[in-house]
Amino acid sequence: MAAADSTELSVKGESLQQLYSEYGKNRFLINRRYQRKLVWTVEEKERLIDSVLKKLPIPLILLAESQHEDVARLEVIDGLQRLNALFAFIENEFPVDGKFFDIETLADTKFLKDEGRLAQREPILDRATCRDFTNYQLPVSTYRSASESSVDEVFRRINSSGRYLSPQEIRQAGSTMEISGLVRRISAAIRGDSSLTDYVNLNDMPKISITNRNLSYGIFDEGIFWIKQGILSNDSVRESRDEELVLDLLLDLILRPLASSGLDYRNAAYAEDRSSSSTSAGLIRSRLLTLGAGEVERRFMDTLDLIRETLDIAGAPYSTWTVTQQNPRGIPRHFHALFVAVDQLLHEEDLVPKSKKEFSAALKGFWDKDLSIPGGGNWGGERKTTLINAVKGHLRPHFEATKDEHKLKLQEQAFRFESTLRMALTEEALFELKQGFCQLNKPSAFDEGSFNKILKIASAMANTRAQAKGVIFIGVADDASDAAAIKRFTGVNSQQIDRFHVTGTQHELDALGKSVDEFFRWLIDKIKNSKLEPRFAEALASTLKPFRYGDYLLWTLEPAAMSAPVMYDGKFFVRNGPNTDEVLASGMIELVRRFPAS
Incomplete structure (x- = not known):
């Protein structure tokens, strides 16, 4: 060394x-x-x-x-x-x-x-x-x-x-390969312990820790998707078996034909050599360049969101809803086969469920049908492909080709939203939450002052450091009093996630008489014609996205650092924790030093 x-x-x-x-x-x-x-x-x-x-x-x-x-x-x-x-x-x-x-x-x-x-x-x-x-x-x-x-x-x-x-933790340790980054980001999003950057203060780690008691901080293990659904046991998640399962699922989204699943194949996915293995790191790297790592991540989370929402409709965990053969260590292979089959129906056959209620009913007792799941050890690619095709055959009658080109535009983003929102617990400077675009007591009146403040905050986030990237959610109140006020004035009930309260913005659009598309275009114009520097305004506008979380309509902006500090209304601003402060003359040298010349 x-x-x-x-x-x-x-x-x-x-x-x-x-x-x-x-x-x-x-x-x-x-x-x-x-x-x-x-x-x-x-x-x-x-x-x-x-x-x-x-x-x-x-x-x-x-x-x-x-x-x-x-x-x-x-x-x-x-x-x-x-x-x-x-x-x-x-x-x-x-x-x-x-x-x-x-x-x-x-x-x-x-x-x-x-x-x-x-x-x-x-x-x-x-x-x-x-x-x-x-x-x-x-x-x-x-x-x-x-x-x-x-x-x-x-x-x-x-x-x-x-x-x-565990073997998976050793594979992941210090790896800079794209597949390890995907496994890390997706696994943390599902568990709920994501952080915005790779570096977190030890003081902040308890906020995103996994705990076996329902404490006022951290993530209660019984609420983690894998454990709650009976797919993996508590001990398995603590041993990072969830990351191992995510790796297996990702390989089946990336590689064609399907590769075997097992210890040797997982090790090969992280190997630096150019071996001929069907899961060699070189082949995976090539496929990710072709597919796009971001697209693979989006596809994975879209499939998982659909399955989670379907199970919510069922009102029962995956383990008891789909299979009667109980196993205290969980049933990861049952889930693996179903997940890949659903993903292929959604993203390779361009089908959508006829209704989530019908899809939920189709999953009841699903694994009690004449479908055989192999035991431990390596799971051969051919046997896996045969099973997944059989699963698709059972499910396809409950899916249909989408007739609405906008059907998936405002798709569910539950896992990604919850994961990103929790990042605010450890990265206050790069997060901001706003309950909406309109006045709290008058949802038909667009709040110009609040919107301008959002844009000022965006510029301050971009000035944090080189390559910094912030997140602004609109439709989330950061305290119970704002959520209570929205209910009082509009009748909208909020949904609590940790200390945050999701309120949504649909009631504002209804009061303004605007559709999502109309409001989206109007906001884009406002950002581009704001007091932000034109180049930064253009970049910021391109990040504006509406999305659905359950019945709530939310919006996100993701301000990113430019090659130099950016101004709002001719002035420079920075974030100090959750506060936005103007940079005075004495602080200009320090601000410029944050953006070293390349």
């Missing part, structure tokens, strides 16, 4: 008190190319705390010094779950033996308590024990002057035995 020649490695003991202080300063950084999710159960966290309280040794924490957005940070290579558990106990997220950490033991936590940002829970662990806990010395190894590639290599090597990571 030549890249490591110029690096330095230091190993020393650091107290929990010191590490928590660094945590409070947002020093710890998580690179989600390999550290993708927090999955420890509360019981596992409690066992770690108990080990520390009993002064038992715990494994080494491995960090790498890095520069992120011109700030010195510590990238966590190994120890994410342990650090989260230790800091969560200090912040009173869970007790050990029924008692909570005494927040007044540490100056940092006492300060947060005095500020009202932490609350002491009871009963309280005695202070002497808490003091000993914070003085516990953790072995910490810090990797200095490390390149991105060398950090990836270290992560792969320390986990290559499979003791800590």
Whole structure:
């Protein structure tokens, strides 16, 4: 590993008190190319705390010094779950033996308590024990002057035995191939733990963690699609079997003829050599260039959205609705065959369900028909193709060619919307939510001031840094009071997702007397003729999209950085967290530095 020649490695003991202080300063950084999710159960966290309280040794924490957005940070290579558990106990997220950490033991936590940002829970662990806990010395190894590639290599090597990571996690670790990016993005969207960029503060990771308890933060595992539908078990998702299934499904969307599914074929998909395997990385790369990775991702999520909505109509999980043979480990191959068959009907035969209610009825007891699913091991391409053709034969009578060219224009985007919306929990600067285009108390009056504010925010997002990309949703209220006001003035009920409230904009279009197409064209003209720089206005207008989420009509804008800072009304603006601030003369040099000349 030549890249490591110029690096330095230091190993020393650091107290929990010191590490928590660094945590409070947002020093710890998580690179989600390999550290993708927090999955420890509360019981596992409690066992770690108990080990520390009993002064038992715990494994080494491995960090790498890095520069992120011109700030010195510590990238966590190994120890994410342990650090989260230790800091969560200090912040009173869970007790050990029924008692909570005494927040007044540490100056940092006492300060947060005095500020009202932490609350002491009871009963309280005695202070002497808490003091000993914070003085516990953790072995910490810090990797200095490390390149991105060398950090990836270290992560792969320390986990290559499979003791800590599953085979799929090792395949994904540090991979920069397009297929790994697709697997990562789609899997996170389905679980609900997506982040806008690969880098997330350790402090923000709990907001998108997977938890086995229905807490006020994080993602309750029983609500994850795979688990809720009985396709995979809780343990399987924690072991990244969901990403393995996503990989298998993607390969069947990308490759023709269908390749076999199994360990050897998954490994070949990530191999760097140009082997003749039907799932070699070179062949997949070539097919993705032909099909377009974005189009493959859209196609995958469209198929999944249809299946999820159909199951919602059924009112029963996939496992009990489609098959009576129960399996505590789940039924991934049943779902695999159905998914690929539905995808081919939708995207290769250009069919749509005659009605989702009819499609739902067709799936009832589906796998009790004369259809054979093979057991474990490799699943041969020919056998798979035969089964999928049989599934299509059973389903085709319930589909029809679309007669409406606009039928799919405002298609469901449930998974993508929910996933993107949750990114706002960790990336406030690059997200903005607006409840609508019109005045709150008068939905027939377009709110010019609010719309201009949206455009100003878009310019500020584009000024965040080179290659930055923001997201603005219109039709989502970010607090309950706005949602309540919309209901009071219009009668529209909102749907809550985490702390957000989906209200939609259809009631505004009805009040304005405009169709979606008319309003879309009108908004495009307003953006292009606004106070934005013409080049940026043109680019921003091209990102405007209406979409459906259930019964709600929403809109999205995706402002992206240009090659240099952009202005609104002759002024420069930037985002500081959720706030939009004008750049004064003293800040112009720093703004220009964000966009180095190529």
